[in-house]
Amino acid sequence: MGFIVANLFITLDGVYQAPGGREEDTYGEFAFGGWQAPVSDDEGGAAIAAEIGRMDALLLGRRTYDIFSAYWPHQAGDIADALNRVPKFVVSRTLSGPGWAGTTVLPDERAAGRLRDEFGEVHMFGSGVLIRSLLAADVLDRLHLWLYPVTLGQGKRLFDAGTVPASYRLAEPVRSFPKGAVSLVYERAGGVETSEMAAT
Numbered sequence: 001m002g003f004i005v006a007n008l009f010i011t012l013d014g015v016y017q018a019p020g021g022r023e024e025d026t027y028g029e030f031a032f033g034g035w036q037a038p039v040s041d042d043e044g045g046a047a048i049a050a051e052i053g054r055m056d057a058l059l060l061g062r063r064t065y066d067i068f069s070a071y072w073p074h075q076a077g078d079i080a081d082a083l084n085r086v087p088k089f090v091v092s093r094t095l096s097g098p099g100w101a102g103t104t105v106l107p108d109e110r111a112a113g114r115l116r117d118e119f120g121e122v123h124m125f126g127s128g129v130l131i132r133s134l135l136a137a138d139v140l141d142r143l144h145l146w147l148y149p150v151t152l153g154q155g156k157r158l159f160d161a162g163t164v165p166a167s168y169r170l171a172e173p174v175r176s177f178p179k180g181a182v183s184l185v186y187e188r189a190g191g192v193e194t195s196e197m198a199a200t
Contacts, residue, residue, distance in 0.1 A: 001116050001117065002056070002115070002116045002117075002118070002119045002120040002121060002122060003116060003120075003121065003122070003141035003142060004059065004112070004113070004115065004116060004122045004123075004124065004134065004139065004140055004141050004142070005121065005122070005123055005124070005140075005141060005142035005143075005144050005185075006123075006124040006127070006131045006134070006140055006142070006143050006144065007048075007051060007123060007124060007125050007144045007146065008124075008125075008126065008128065008131065008143070008144070008145055008146065008158060009036050009126075009146045009148065010145050010146065010147055010148070010158060011035065011147075011148055011150045011151055011152050011155075012147065012148070012149060012150060012151050013151040013152060013153065013157075014157040014158055014159055015032075015152045015154070015155035015156065015157055016126065016128045016155075016156060016157070016158055017030050017032075017033075017128075017155035017156040018030055018032070018033035018034065018035070018155070019034070019035055019036035019148075020033075020034065020036060020037075021033055021034045022034045024067060025063070025067070025156075027156070028154070028155070028156075030154065030155050030156075031154070032152050032154070032155065035148070035150055035152065036148060039148045039149055039150055039179050039180060039181060040148075040179065040181070041177055041178045041179045041181075043177050043178055044146075044177035044178075044179070044181050044183075047175065047177070047183060048146065049078060049079055051123065051144070052079055052082050052083065052123070053078070053082055054121055054123070055082070055086055055121050055122065055123035056086060056087075056119040056120045056121050056122065057086055057087045057088070057089060057115060057118070057119040057121075057122045057123070058083060058086050058087070058088045058089065058122075058123060058124075058125075059088075059089045059090075059091070059112055059115060059122050059123070059124045059127075059130075060088070060089070060090050060091075060124060060125070060126070060127050060130070061090070061091055061092075061126070061127035061128075061129050061130030061131075062090060062091065062092040062094070062095060063126075063127075063129070064125065064126035064127040064130075065088075065090040065092070065095075065098075065100075065103075067126070068083070068100070068125075068126075069098065069099060069100035069103070072084060072100075073100055073101070084101070084102075085102075086102070087102050087104065087119075088100060088102050088103040088104070089103070089104050089105075089106050089112065089115060089122075090103060090104075090105055090106065091105075091106045091107075091108065091109065091111070091112050091130055091133075092105055092106075093107060093108075109130070109133045109134050109136075109137040109139060110137060110139065112130075112134065112139065113134070113137065113139030116139075116141070128156055128157075128158050131143070131158065132158070132162075132163070135163075135164055135166070135188075136164050138188070140188075141187065141188075142171055142185055142186065142187055143168065143185070143186045143187075144183070144184070144185045144186075145183075145184045145185075145186070146181060146182075146183055147181060147182045147183075147184060148180070148181045149179070149180035149181065165191065165192045166188055166189075166190070166191065166192065167188075167189040167190050167191065167192055167193065168186035168187065168188060168189050169186065169187055169189040170184070170185065170186060171185045171186060171187040172185040
C-alpha cells in the first residue's frame, strides 16, 4: 500500500498563500505573493526537485490545480517533465473536462484516499484547503512542511479555527538549508495527550 504526502511551502506564522509569484493568489488583497524565492537556495531547490522526482502520482485541490495546469504544461525541464508525466488527480465537485493531459477528477477526500491502493507515492503541493480536509478524514499519511524564515501577518494559513486536534511524530530527519529554510516531515501519531509539567 502506498502513501499520500502533502508538501507545503509555509512561513513561520503558518501562511502558505502564493509562495511562487506576486499574482499567483491575490485573494484577500494578499500583498506578499512570491515570498519564497528570496529565502530559497540551490540546495533547497534540489531537495524539492528530488521530492517531485519521487512521486508516482500528483494530487491537487482545485485552486492549485488551476494554477499548475495553466503553467506547467508549457514549461520544460526535469520538474516540468515529472509533473506532466505522472497521473494527476484533482478533487473538485465542479470541474469537468480538465485540460491538463493525464488528469482525473475525484469527487471527494475519500476517493483521494483510495489512491494509496494504486500508487506508491502520491504527492501534493499547495492545496491547503484539501490538506485540511484530508487531515480531518484521516487519509493523509505524511505532512511535509518546507518551513521558511519569513513572517507575513496575513494570508491563508494551514492551521486555523476548526483544525483537528492531533499529535505528530517526525518521520524523517530534519534538514536545514543555507538561507534558513527547514524540511520537516511528520506522520500522525494519534490524539492530543495532556499532562502537568513535572517540577524540576
